[in-house]
Amino acid sequence: MSSFPVFDPASPQAEAIRDLFVHVLWISGAIFSIVAGLICIAIFKFRSKDKLPTQDFGSHRKEIAWIVAPVIVVLWIAAISAKLVLTFNAVPIAHPPGEQVADLIVTGHQWWWEIEYAGTDIVSANEIHIPTGKRLRVQISSADVIHSFWVARLARKMDAIPGRENYIWLEADEPGVYQGRCAEFCGTQHAWMNFLVHAHTPAEYEEWLSKEKVVPPAPTNPIALAGRKTFLSLTCSQCHAIAGTKADRSIAPDLTHLASRGELAAGVLKNTPENLKLWLKNPAAFKPGCKMPDFKLTDQQLNELVAYLETLK
Numbered sequence: 043m044s045s046f047p048v049f050d051p052a053s054p055q056a057e058a059i060r061d062l063f064v065h066v067l068w069i070s071g072a073i074f075s076i077v078a079g080l081i082c083i084a085i086f087k088f089r090s091k092d093k094l095p096t097q098d099f100g101s102h103r104k105e106i107a108w109i110v111a112p113v114i115v116v117l118w119i120a121a122i123s124a125k126l127v128l129t130f131n132a133v134p135i136a137h138p139p140g141e142q143v144a145d146l147i148v149t150g151h152q153w154w155w156e157i158e159y160a161g162t163d164i165v166s167a168n169e170i171h172i173p174t175g176k177r178l179r180v181q182i183s184s185a186d187v188i189h190s191f192w193v194a195r196l197a198r199k200m201d202a203i204p205g206r207e208n209y210i211w212l213e214a215d216e217p218g219v220y221q222g223r224c225a226e227f228c229g230t231q232h233a234w235m236n237f238l239v240h241a242h243t244p245a246e247y248e249e250w251l252s253k254e255k256v257v258p259p260a261p262t263n264p265i266a267l268a269g270r271k272t273f274l275s276l277t278c279s280q281c282h283a284i285a286g287t288k289a290d291r292s293i294a295p296d297l298t299h300l301a302s303r304g305e306l307a308a309g310v311l312k313n314t315p316e317n318l319k320l321w322l323k324n325p326a327a328f329k330p331g332c333k334m335p336d337f338k339l340t341d342q343q344l345n346e347l348v349a350y351l352e353t354l355k
């Protein structure tokens with residue numbers, strides 16, 4: 043991944059943003075050079091006390107020139123920016139109730155992202171899968187405070203506002219993994235509200251989709267089975283959902299396919315069994331302020347839970 047993702051666009055939208063940025067940078071650079079150049083000339087030319095420039099007041103011509111020129115520059119920048127913004131806003135379709143209005147529904151939470159795939163039962167967290175070359179309409183809102191959804195290489199930023207739905211286009215030219223972040227301060231763990239966008243070729247995307255639609259079966263391994271029991275009997279199921287079980291709450295991330303995700307806790311940890319155990323043992327050790335408490339689970343309970351969660355492929 044580039045260290046300057048905005049300079050490395052991977053979608054037509056991100057490319058247009060980069061082009062606008064470079065365009066404005068050239069204009070500002072030119073103005074800066076002219077002003078700085080004139081200052082340097084003045085400093086050099088009038089460096090001695092005996093050489094004072096002739097004072098020049100009341101020239102209407104010059105006044106008009108230096109008012110009109112900046113106004114033209116500002117209007118020009120405003121016009122090219124407005125043109126771009128207008129092409130970016132995915133227009134929400136006028137919809138009869140119950141009809142699909144977006145391809146992806148993204149909800150910001152403190153401090154993770156919930157992703158629903160419209161027209162399916164698939165719900166996930168902090169990981170978005172999209173097919174390449176297709177412009178997807180993404181609906182963005184928030185369950186608590188204002189967040190901002192940003193995938194620098196693919197699209198513009200968009201605020202996630204409670205009680206309001208905003209829409210953007212999300213699109214990727216090439217298959218790959220694109221880093222997403224929350225771009226609006228939303229509390230202590232704002233910096234750990236990362237997500238990944240996986241862009242697949244259309245065929246691979248269909249494959250992923252059909253895999254994701256499968257509800258993981260109950261485990262047969264006795265340790266994992268014990269973990270499943272623990273999960274459903276403890277408070278876990280009061281916040282999380284796992285398809286095919288009675289756990290169906292959406293206060294915390296959906297765990298139906300947790301084991302197939304790459305990261306834990308919105309980017310804090312790589313998703314490995316060891317890290318999962320550490321996370322379950324004391325979430326606040328990795329993400330202070332996070333809403334999942336330390337349940338004082340015994341080592342055996344932790345092992346069983348990890349064994350179960352690892353079956354959720």
Ligand code: CUA
Nearest residue numbers: 189224226228
């Ligand atoms: Cu969510 Cu910052």
